[in-house]
Amino acid sequence: MNDSMSIPHLIMSASTVVQLVMLILVIGSILSWVVIFQRTFVMRRARRSHQMFEERFWSGVDLNELYRETPSEQETQGAEQVFRAGFREFNRLMPKTKSPDAILDGVQRSMRVAWSREEERLTLHLVFLATVASASPYIGLFGTVWGIMGSFQALSMAQQATLSTVAPWIAEALIATAMGLFAAIPAVIFYNRLSSESGRLLGKYEDFAEEFHSILHRNLQGRSEAGTA
Amino acid sequence: MARHDQRAPTQPDRPVGYGLPTVLAVGLHVLVVVLSVVTLPQRQPEDPQTSSIVQATLVSTETTTDQAQRAEEARARAAARQAEEEAQQAEAEALERAAEEQAAEEAARQAEQEAAEREAAREAEARQREEARETAEAEAQRRAEEAERQAQLREEQEAQRQRQQEEAAEAQRQAEEEARRQEAEAQRRAEEEARQQQEAEEQRRREEEEARRQQETEEQRRREEEEARRQQEAEEQRRREEEEARRQQEAEEQRRREEEEARRQREAEEQRRREEEARRQQEAEEQRRREEEARRAAEQASQGLDRAIEGESESVANARQAQEAANSFINLVRRAVEQAWVIPPGATGNLEAIVQVQLGPSGELFGATIIQSSGDSSFDRSTIQAVEAAAPFSELRQLPAMAQRDFRQFNLRFRPGDVR
Numbered sequence: 001m002n003d004s005m006s007i008p009h010l011i012m013s014a015s016t017v018v019q020l021v022m023l024i025l026v027i028g029s030i031l032s033w034v035v036i037f038q039r040t041f042v043m044r045r046a047r048r049s050h051q052m053f054e055e056r057f058w059s060g061v062d063l064n065e066l067y068r069e070t071p072s073e074q075e076t077q078g079a080e081q082v083f084r085a086g087f088r089e090f091n092r093l094m095p096k097t098k099s100p101d102a103i104l105d106g107v108q109r110s111m112r113v114a115w116s117r118e119e120e121r122l123t124l125h126l127v128f129l130a131t132v133a134s135a136s137p138y139i140g141l142f143g144t145v146w147g148i149m150g151s152f153q154a155l156s157m158a159q160q161a162t163l164s165t166v167a168p169w170i171a172e173a174l175i176a177t178a179m180g181l182f183a184a185i186p187a188v189i190f191y192n193r194l195s196s197e198s199g200r201l202l203g204k205y206e207d208f209a210e211e212f213h214s215i216l217h218r219n220l221q222g223r224s225e226a227g228t229a
Numbered sequence: 230m231a232r233h234d235q236r237a238p239t240q241p242d243r244p245v246g247y248g249l250p251t252v253l254a255v256g257l258h259v260l261v262v263v264l265s266v267v268t269l270p271q272r273q274p275e276d277p278q279t280s281s282i283v284q285a286t287l288v289s290t291e292t293t294t295d296q297a298q299r300a301e302e303a304r305a306r307a308a309a310r311q312a313e314e315e316a317q318q319a320e321a322e323a324l325e326r327a328a329e330e331q332a333a334e335e336a337a338r339q340a341e342q343e344a345a346e347r348e349a350a351r352e353a354e355a356r357q358r359e360e361a362r363e364t365a366e367a368e369a370q371r372r373a374e375e376a377e378r379q380a381q382l383r384e385e386q387e388a389q390r391q392r393q394q395e396e397a398a399e400a401q402r403q404a405e406e407e408a409r410r411q412e413a414e415a416q417r418r419a420e421e422e423a424r425q426q427q428e429a430e431e432q433r434r435r436e437e438e439e440a441r442r443q444q445e446t447e448e449q450r451r452r453e454e455e456e457a458r459r460q461q462e463a464e465e466q467r468r469r470e471e472e473e474a475r476r477q478q479e480a481e482e483q484r485r486r487e488e489e490e491a492r493r494q495r496e497a498e499e500q501r502r503r504e505e506e507a508r509r510q511q512e513a514e515e516q517r518r519r520e521e522e523a524r525r526a527a528e529q530a531s532q533g534l535d536r537a538i539e540g541e542s543e544s545v546a547n548a549r550q551a552q553e554a555a556n557s558f559i560n561l562v563r564r565a566v567e568q569a570w571v572i573p574p575g576a577t578g579n580l581e582a583i584v585q586v587q588l589g590p591s592g593e594l595f596g597a598t599i600i601q602s603s604g605d606s607s608f609d610r611s612t613i614q615a616v617e618a619a620a621p622f623s624e625l626r627q628l629p630a631m632a633q634r635d636f637r638q639f640n641l642r643f644r645p646g647d648v649r
Contacts, residue, residue: 007265030254037250045245182261 010172015150021143021176029183032132035125036190043197046078053080079208085114100220111209122198133187140180147173321510332499361470554628561624570615572645573607580605581644582612588637592625612643
């Protein structure tokens with residue numbers, strides 16, 4: 001009984017469909033965990049780099065100097081990326097037009113693009129996590145229903161329907177549901193956690209973009225006044 | 230990695246790869262699988278505790294009619310009978326033991342007797358041997374005496390011969406004197422006579438010598454014959470002694486064989502006696518049992534009379550059959566309830582609950598109520614559930630009608646057995 005009712009033995013003796021369902025669930029679970037770990041690292045690094053950039057930005061350093069210090073565009077991320085996009089657009093538009101509104105519009109547009117890229121970068125693969133979280137219980141349930149169907153089909157051929165003849169079938173069928181839940185529960189928890197974290201970070205970027213925009217607006221206000229004066 | 234980046238902010242931030250997360254995710258799943266495999270054998274030993282078969286014992290058969298009392302009386306009587314039988318058995322055993330002791334004593338006595346007989350035989354042999362020796366000695370003495378006698382005879386014969394010789398010498402001398410006297414008268418005649426006499430004497434002497442020689446040869450012959458006789462006698466004696474010894478040996482063997490046969494016969498007789506005793510005891514027991522049965526039948530008959538007076542008519546045989554069937558029914562119910570009983574995991578061996586079971590006429594369950602709670606509500610529930618699960622006791626219909634009424638209501642005592 002100990003051998004026949006152990007979980008590996010039950011998995012090995014299950015029907016093909018149930019085994020397939022189990023395989024899908026195992027793969028989904030592994031991939032969701034890969035996403036969870038990867039996103040957790042990405043979020044942690046984005047939070048840290050954002051914190052460092054904000055400290056530097058508000059330390060009273062010259063914006064040109066800050067722009068020169070920041071590395072090239074491909075390797076920046078988060079608020080730094082937004083700052084770079086906005087400042088580069090600002091520098092490009094400054095010689096071409098005198099209108100501060102046009103400059104501010106261009107800067108805002110480029111910063112929104114950068115923010116949108118950051119959003120895409122942060123929420124990458126979180127949809128997969130959501131899919132696993134919502135679908136794997138159903139997949140597991142399908143495996144269970146299929147296994148119990150098979151057990152009842154086998155039961156109809158048996159002479160005596162005792163608990164010991166039904167128990168292994170139901171146990172191996174229920175393993176599919178257990179695996180579906182095993183994949184879904186961490187996916188749900190970490191999807192919520194990671195999406196809220198990314199939303200918070202994106203909000204911070206938006207705040208930074210607005211603040212940078214206001215700084216540029218202030219500068220342009222002074223320059224236009226000086227230009228007119 | 231992130232901390233490293235924090236310390237060196239000037240270095241470019243590389244995007245987070247998928248290698249480490251993959252390794253971590255696979256490692257996590259392997260850990261979960263290993264834990265599920267490893268922890269299961271620790272959990273499994275707890276399972277048999279819940280599924281251990283437990284003894285449920287039927288305590289009593291409660292009934293409202295007086296038949297229950299009768300049944301109880303019958304049971305008490307049966308117990309008394311059993312006790313009596315046991316006592317009888319004990320007596321029989323004691324008797325058997327006594328018989329065995331007696332047999333052992335007899336065997337010891339037999340052994341003693343045999344030893345005595347063997348000693349007697351040995352003594353007899355010794356006596357016989359002594360007698361033979363004595364007879365031989367006597368014969369030797371006799372022979373010696375005979376030899377002495379023969380020697381005396383021979384001496385006497387020799388003395389006679391000497392006397393004859395002396396007489397012959399005297400007669401010669403007389404004849405010589407006469408001859409000398411007659412010489413004067415007739416010397417010639419005398420000389421002739423002397424010559425004749427001499428011739429006669431010579432003749433005589435020759436004859437005498439011949440006679441002597443004959444005697445000597447006769448004596449020799451006699452002696453030889455005697456010796457031959459003696460030798461023959463000795464040989465015969467020896468042969469007789471050997472034959473006697475042989476006969477004695479044969480007799481001893483015969484005796485031994487007879488003793489063995491006697492022993493075997495005695496053992497067989499003892500066996501037979503023991504068997505007969507056992508048979509007699511069995512017969513006596515059967516007799517007693519029959520008498521008791523008769524007595525019981527008489528008692529029950531008297532009760533039946535009472536009952537008949539009271540308007541109830543049940544036969545004695547029916548009552549006995551009903552009791553037997555009821556015992557089997559109780560066993561069936563107990564086994565069915567035991568099989569259906571799922572003991573709650575927390576139940577310890579100290580718990581005990583008594584459930585009153587009420588059955589319908591065809592064995593269906595009318596009600597199962599706890600009349601003595603164990604204090605553990607889940608345990609009580611499990612007992613009720615066990616009775617309900619085992620419920621249709623259709624064997625009740627196979628009981629006689631009288632017993633059916635007895636077993637419509639009975640008590641079951643639940644007690645978790647040894648937790649294996």
